[in-house]
Amino acid sequence: MKNPRILKVGIDFGNSMSVIAADNGMTACVPSYVGFPKDMIARKLLGKEILYGSEAVKHRLSCNVFRPLELGVLKHSDHIDENPAGYKQTIEVAKRLLEHLIDLVTNGRPEDYIIRAVIGAPALASENNKQGLLDISEGILDGVQVASEPFTVAYGMGLLNNALIIDIGAGTVDLCRMQGMFPSKDDQLTTYKAGDFIDNIFFDLIEAKYPDANYTLNMLKQFKEEHAIISNSSEKLYLNLPINGKPTALDVTEEMRQACRGIVPDITEGIKYLVSTYDPEFQAELKENIILAGGGSQIIGLSEELEKYMLATLGYGSVKKHPDPVYAGANGALMFCKDLPDDEWTETKNRTKQQSAKK
Ligand SMILES: Nc1ncnc2c1ncn2[C@@H]1O[C@H](COP(=O)(O)OP(=O)(O)OP(=O)(O)O)[C@@H](O)[C@H]1O
Ligand SMILES: [Mg+2]
Structure with a gap:
């Protein structure tokens, strides 16, 4: 095809929900489940070879249902040697989910586009976790960058300085302090009570x-x-x-x-650590800019509970909820994707080569 258009997308692969936003205005969110009919009766009943999201959950008795993510990262990606077959299966399932997300924002015509994506990963994802995201992209995306999820939320809100993002997902709570540059490891914390x-x-x-x-x-x-x-x-x-x-x-x-x-003590510990280790001159501003995102941010009374804690231990603090917690990560990743200059991308036409996880 002649001169395919470049499509930029932001993707937030979650334990519970996978979300995509594209610069053609299309968005989609799909529960992170993939189901395969168990036998020929199931295939006949369901009329398809693969089911995604709520449909896979609904028909779980006649399907083998997989959740490719665990604790915010691709299953087995930290211990591939211990279970190479499990990792291979995870990659296959996650690939199908990624293809599905891309189909949803391209009306089933991904071949019409060169697709550049920024994919979110938990704050402290390992190199292996990030490599897993590059592995699943092979053959589906043309250019890929991996970025920290709470960073993408901050980027999407334009909160690049003196802000603390708390992304409460299914597998992890990711905390990330923004201080006017790419967050380093010291600026980020992950807790596993989500x-x-x-x-x-x-x-x-x-x-x-x-x-x-x-x-x-x-x-x-x-x-x-x-x-x-x-x-x-x-x-x-x-x-x-x-x-x-x-x-x-x-x-x-x-x-x-x-x-x-049950999730509050670890979050409050994280807030205390990231505030108390921040430059003392800017701690007051940081405490004014605490943002909750992710599905768990919708717990009624959570922001007030965290403010109460901050009042008691840190003098004061203001905690706000992101207005669109489900799309916060994907929209921010898309905005980052759109802002990345062309020379950051080296995609190939046949979708076989990915960039290394830099961010
Ligand atoms: N209204 C709500 N109140 C409380 N919890 C909610 C609400 N809606 C969704 N959740 C919970 O939020 C979690 C999903 O949030 P989100 O979609 O941000 O997670 P995720 O990105 O899939 O997970 P992770 O970031 O850990 O990979 C689930 O545990 C879900 O049950
Ligand atoms: Mg998430």
């Missing part, structure tokens, strides 16, 4: 209180996404679960609060 951790605690607490109730982790996750709250409120939360087959309204108010609170 959305999945809340779901597991919630599961255990309900199991202890209602041993006869039947439910799955996925049911509790969905309920959490509608009702997550950390603050004390007089309103009771009731979850309808079957007990001996009969739907029963169960009071889970305290369990929800307790589970959501």
Whole structure:
């Protein structure tokens, strides 16, 4: 094809949600699940060879369903030698998910474009984790840069100086301090108590209180996404679960609060560390500019809880929620992608060569 147009995209591959934003105005977000029908009956029933996102979850009984990410990075990418077959499978599944995201923003015609992408990775992703992202891009993208996820959120908001971004995802909470340049390792922290951790605690607490109730982790996750709250409120939360087959309204108010609170201590420790080790002249401004992003930032009362903590330990602090937590990372990555000069990209037409992970 003659002179294909350059399409720039920002991608946020998450444990829970994979999000893409492209400079043709198209965006998409897909839960990070890929399903393959288990047998010919399943294939006949579903009428396709591969299912993505919510559709894969919905048909999980007739599909082998994979989540290619764990703790914010591609599964097995830190220990490839221990499980080369598992890593190979992860790469294959993640490739299909990436292809799907690209199809969604190109109306199924990726061949019409030269595709340049900035892909987000957790703040402290290892070189192996980043290499995994380059590996999955092979044959799908023409040029790739890997950037820290909270950095992309900051970039998208134009908060390049004296700001602290806290990206609360499913597998990780990533904290990143911006001080007017690319954040270094010293500016970033990752904690592993995030959305999945809340779901597991919630599961255990309900199991202890209602041993006869039947439910799955996925049911509790969905309920959490509608009702997550950390603050004390007089309103009771009731979850309808079957007990001996009969739907029963169960009071889970305290369990929800307790589970959501589980992620707070590590976040507050991270805030304290990144503020107290910052240049003292600019600490006051940093404390004014704390931004929550990621799905977990929507927990009701979380920003107030963190402000209360900062008031008690750091004098004061202002915590704001990103207005678009789901797209914050992908939109920021796209903005960064658009700003990168042409000489940063060395894509080839046949989509076989990637750049090294520089950022
Ligand atoms: N309204 C909500 N309240 C509380 N938690 C929510 C809400 N909506 C989504 N979540 C949780 O946020 C998490 C997903 O957030 P996000 O999409 O930012 O994560 P991710 O990018 O997929 O994960 P990671 O960054 O760890 O790779 C999940 O644990 C999800 O259950
Ligand atoms: Mg994320």
